[in-house]
Amino acid sequence: MNIILNNNPESFDKDEMSISEILVSKNYVFKMLVIKVNDKIIRKNEYETAIVKDGDHVVILHLVSGG
Amino acid sequence: MLEQIKNKIVGIAGCGGLGSNCAIALARIGVGKLIIADFDIVSKSNLNRQYFFINQIGMPKVDALLNNISNVSAEVVVEKHFIKLNQFNIPDIFKNCDIIVEAFDLSVMKQMIIETVMSVMPDKYIVSGSGMAGWGNNNSLKTINYDKLYICGDFISEISETLPPLAPRVGVVANMQANQVLEILMNLK
Numbered sequence: 148m149n150i151i152l153n154n155n156p157e158s159f160d161k162d163e164m165s166i167s168e169i170l171v172s173k174n175y176v177f178k179m180l181v182i183k184v185n186d187k188i189i190r191k192n193e194y195e196t197a198i199v200k201d202g203d204h205v206v207i208l209h210l211v212s213g214g
Numbered sequence: 215m216l217e218q219i220k221n222k223i224v225g226i227a228g229c230g231g232l233g234s235n236c237a238i239a240l241a242r243i244g245v246g247k248l249i250i251a252d253f254d255i256v257s258k259s260n261l262n263r264q265y266f267f268i269n270q271i272g273m274p275k276v277d278a279l280l281n282n283i284s285n286v287s288a289e290v291v292v293e294k295h296f297i298k299l300n301q302f303n304i305p306d307i308f309k310n311c312d313i314i315v316e317a318f319d320l321s322v323m324k325q326m327i328i329e330t331v332m333s334v335m336p337d338k339y340i341v342s343g344s345g346m347a348g349w350g351n352n353n354s355l356k357t358i359n360y361d362k363l364y365i366c367g368d369f370i371s372e373i374s375e376t377l378p379p380l381a382p383r384v385g386v387v388a389n390m391q392a393n394q395v396l397e398i399l400m401n402l403k
Contacts, residue, residue: 154360179321181328183360188333206360210328211372213347213379214232214319 148201153208162201166194169205177209216244219399220289223247225311227299227327229275230254231379232343233317234265234282235388240290240395241283247291248283251307252276253298263381299323301330308338312402313395316342317388319373328363338362341394345369346387347377355386357394364398366390 149158152173159172166182166189169175182189182197183206189197199205224245226233229252237248252275256266260275270278276294283292295307304327308314314335316327324342331340345367346355354368366387373379 179325181325181332183332186336186361188329190329208328208344208358208360208363208365209369210321210324210342210344211347211367211370212319212321212324213345213371213373214228214230214317214343214384 148199150199150202151204153206163198166197166199169199170194170207173207175207175209177211179210181208181210182206216400218402219244219396220246222313222399222402223249223311224395224399225249225308225314226251226317227304227308227314228252228317228319228323229264229279230260230317230319231263231381231384232346232388232391233315234275234279235263235385236315236317236392236395237279237283238265238286239389239392241287243392243396244287245290245395245399247293249293249295249308249311250276250279251295251297251299252279253296263379263384299327301326301334304330305334308335311338313339313341313398315391315395316340317391319379321372332363336362339398340364341366341391341398343367343387343391345371346383347371347373347379349380349383352386355383355390357390364394366394 342365
């Protein structure tokens with residue numbers, strides 16, 4: 148599948164993937180994330196079940212403490 | 215020159231290192247109204263980066279910041295909320311804002327307000343800060359944008375025992391946020 152991840156085109160071998168699979172595949176290890184798939188916020192308890200398909204727009208942001 | 219920002223409203227969520235410095239910058243340039251919210255009290259350890267003074271130690275940060283804003287601008291209207299922000303009170307407190315500035319310290323709070331604004335208040339712009347601990351590395355600080363969300367910082371430098379938040383870098387990011395707010399406001403109808 149081909150998706151847009153953080154404003155950049157990205158290709159994966161599978162036809163669809165869960166958010167958890169994408170995080171592993173991209174080696175995103177930060178613990179505090181904001182994730183959006185096609186304008187829908189995906190919360191932590193949905194990472195296993197939220198499915199990303201060909202053509203989806205995905206934003207994965209990590210946040211760190213300080214201010 | 216900045217006539218069009220006189221009727222604009224900006225929310226400041228948190229009045230620590232990011233919020234106090236960002237609010238002062240927005241007051242100086244003449245944003246019409248600031249809605250400031252924080253539950254904390256000024257302490258001595260805040261003075262290494264936050265826009266407060268020794269004689270304000272012990273005051274609620276919203277009261278101290280209101281005083282300091284009124285000392286740099288007689289025009290700006292300030293609405294203050296001495297409250298801990300959460301997903302339930304944010305939509306009401308900031309409902310009239312054109313833009314909300316995320317100015318928390320903890321990443322879990324940053325996540326909470328970004329998710330709340332993007333899901334419950336999708337028409338609002340939010341300007342956040344992430345990654346500004348320590349010193350140096352000027353050129354690692356940048357702004358990324360997704361739809362109505364902007365995040366300023368280096369996205370890596372998290373506060374720790376050995377990497378404290380300090381005036382120069384926190385101040386740079388706070389003013390990057392203010393600069394982004396101004397850019398958005400200047401492009402609004």
